[in-house]
Amino acid sequence: MTLTSPGPTLGVVGGGQLGRMLGEAAAPLGVEVVVSDPTPDAPAAPVVRDQLVGDFDDRETLRALAERSDYLTFEIELADPDMLEAVSEETGVPVHPEPATLRTIQDKLVQKERLQDAGIPVPEFRQVDSTEDLHAALDDLGTPAMLKAREGGYDGRGNVLVESREDAESAMDEIAGPAMVEAFVPFERELAVMGCKTEGETDTFPVTETIHEEEILRESVSPPRATDERIEAARDVAEDVLAEMEGRGVYGIELFDTGEAILLNEIAPRPHNSGHWTIEGCHTSQFEQHVRAVTGRPLGSTERRDPTVSVNILGDGEERREARLTGEEAVFERDRAHLHWYGKREVYPLRKTGHVTLTGDDGTDDLLASARNLRDGLTFK
């Protein structure tokens, strides 16, 4: 390994907040970042070497990205694994994690089948291609149940809670495509683990408690408000999941803790919202770790420095409008609070526009209450 200037260039498919935070993390390591994104002047643009404008699955854009890069990765599941593979083969630029892993994960049904086959505990699920399928599945799994589009969902889009048998048809209409249904898991808490993999090295960040509302992550808390035994159990499952993943990078592993079992909910083959707290909370952030892994550098320490909470800043109001946030002065005034603004031009209801991280030595409950207070003072005009 040798450090040069310019150093290696990391091409990232996607230039949203994850691309932006990858850019922030890469510079100190001497790694330059170029992103591709369909939205001109995407969130990552101001902090990376360059943005190429083009769809995630536009072959010409992807090829141009590869030609400027020494390594390719993606920060969004909408990346196209076939095209990534083809362009990688044509240009000789490696993609991490492997496109095959992305392909498996993109299809929630295939993802679950693969993990179940590997012995990972998952909620009961069924493939459903019609209302009749869904009715039959509900007979087995009971209600409520979670109907999920097999592909393309994120931040709650593509998920529909089916409260009763009567909702089946409207739920299928809403998904409007290939689907799967999962038994509703009566969890005590949700947990998440950021795993990381590179050649010959595997590690996990400390277990995080995640709090969702309307299927959207609102808050992350580490350590979780759970016994050591539950935390250990979550880490064990995460390690088993990670062993099944192929390719270098970080993985967001979302889990249900029923108090008795840890069940895998979902995997993301990229940095994940549940790991944003690691920027201030750990010696190495998930973003630096991803850059390290993808560019073949050794992994950094995943040790937690301090108890840490992060809370998302989500779009409020009812309509799409220019993003103008007020109330952030209190965040700047609070010791050990850190603002992360994603630079999105427009806000709409529940859109992730930033997050606030708070570290502290108070109990986690107090820390979470303080972070929520800061967040609740933030509003879009």
Place this chain on the structure above:
Amino acid sequence: MTLTSPGPTLGVVGGGQLGRMLGEAAAPLGVEVVVSDPTPDAPAAPVVRDQLVGDFDDRETLRALAERSDYLTFEIELADPDMLEAVSEETGVPVHPEPATLRTIQDKLVQKERLQDAGIPVPEFRQVDSTEDLHAALDDLGTPAMLKAREGGYDGRGNVLVESREDAESAMDEIAGPAMVEAFVPFERELAVMGCKTEGETDTFPVTETIHEEEILRESVSPPRATDERIEAARDVAEDVLAEMEGRGVYGIELFDTGEAILLNEIAPRPHNSGHWTIEGCHTSQFEQHVRAVTGRPLGSTERRDPTVSVNILGDGEERREARLTGEEAVFERDRAHLHWYGKREVYPLRKTGHVTLTGDDGTDDLLASARNLRDGLTFK
């Protein structure tokens, strides 16, 4: 205060490593950075919105920078205070810290006179415009003594140690311009304090021990290897110095500790090498603090998170050549070690090309020894 996208733009005169680290720190706050620098593709370029290419004192460049900015600052003393003032007046874009402060600090003689008048303890000094002046001064101050160019020196350039009366003429020849001479201070250690100022708020980062060789900073250690009493004394002097500074921003305040007295060595009206350790070592880095102060945001916590050492990566060898560093794998492998690469294209002897920070709970001596080991494993091919 309101956060928007794009947020406020900070125009920075100078795009070296300080501009680069300002860029890294600004993005999470929603602040965009544009730099101006005469070297195309300067170190800051890949991580900021844009670089304007032009001399630090080129009026057209400075005016173009102001027209794209909401605030102006500088990361290099070679900025021209008169021109900054003029452009600020023409465009209505404020400059922080005040150009008047830069003007005072740029001239080391004026700087010392001003501080001495304010009651700050400084080494004895004399103005010297000729070999005769220097001879007379040495009669008063004794030898060795430090001859300094009044303007333009940095990283040891512009400083000549005068060992004896016989060296006076050659020393004056080397400086080749207006100079001052200072009594040599037989210090026990050198200390530094990063001070920060904004409207109605003043704070200091924890005191740092600095280790120089050949007038160039090699290592920074916080907390210093000194008694609480010496550390307190250093902070007191730094606070007095800071009270004399006009304008928002961070200030590097370098001090001599003789064991009995704390004497002011030099001030830099900008982020400073002795504060690089704050990136990992404190809750707020000196770079974030500078961005906060200049853009009118409240200051962040200056509390130290862990004992921290940073060591500079300096150019080795004898000639100017392409920068190719080897041995950095050991830095990546070491838990809690952090590489900061400045992205400079070329290396020459003693050029600052990066730094390594190590945090830890071991004693400071052990931490410093470990950091030195990592640095000593780094060589340019």
